[in-house]
Amino acid sequence: MKKNTKLTLCLVTLLAAVALLGAVYLAARPSPVTGEKSIAVTVVHADKSEKIFRYETDAEYLGSVLMEDGLVKGEQGAYGLYIKEVDGEVADFAVNGAYWALFEGEEYATTGIDATVLEDGDQFSLVYTLG
Numbered sequence: 001m002k003k004n005t006k007l008t009l010c011l012v013t014l015l016a017a018v019a020l021l022g023a024v025y026l027a028a029r030p031s032p033v034t035g036e037k038s039i040a041v042t043v044v045h046a047d048k049s050e051k052i053f054r055y056e057t058d059a060e061y062l063g064s065v066l067m068e069d070g071l072v073k074g075e076q077g078a079y080g081l082y083i084k085e086v087d088g089e090v091a092d093f094a095v096n097g098a099y100w101a102l103f104e105g106e107e108y109a110t111t112g113i114d115a116t117v118l119e120d121g122d123q124f125s126l127v128y129t130l131g
Helices: 002-028 062-069
Strands: 037-044 050-057 072-077 080-086 098-104 123-130
Touching (some): 050 062, 062 080
Antiparallel strands (some): 037 050, 072 080
16 A cells, blocks of 8 residues: 555656646746847858848747748748758758758757747847758
């Protein structure tokens, strides 16, 4: 009987910890900002040339802006949009390990492009990267 009680107590504790972590995540995640925003996206191509794209938008997420404009193309996957093409240049990981890295300011983005919340004045970079 003691084994069952310990097992039940461990399961209840584990479920409580999972619920607490879920609540912390939901409370801490960025929430979309409504209204007009100005953002800039710098594309760094394989040859290291750079091109800046500026947007005035009321969209809440970066992916919707760039997909609507046609700047990025990709495939929806289990983790969101997988970017395959930016500004007409394809990065094919299967061929040479290349991919498009997303940066928010100077930092590597912690979310995918379609989960990246926009705020007025944001600056992003999409950088052709060899893995």
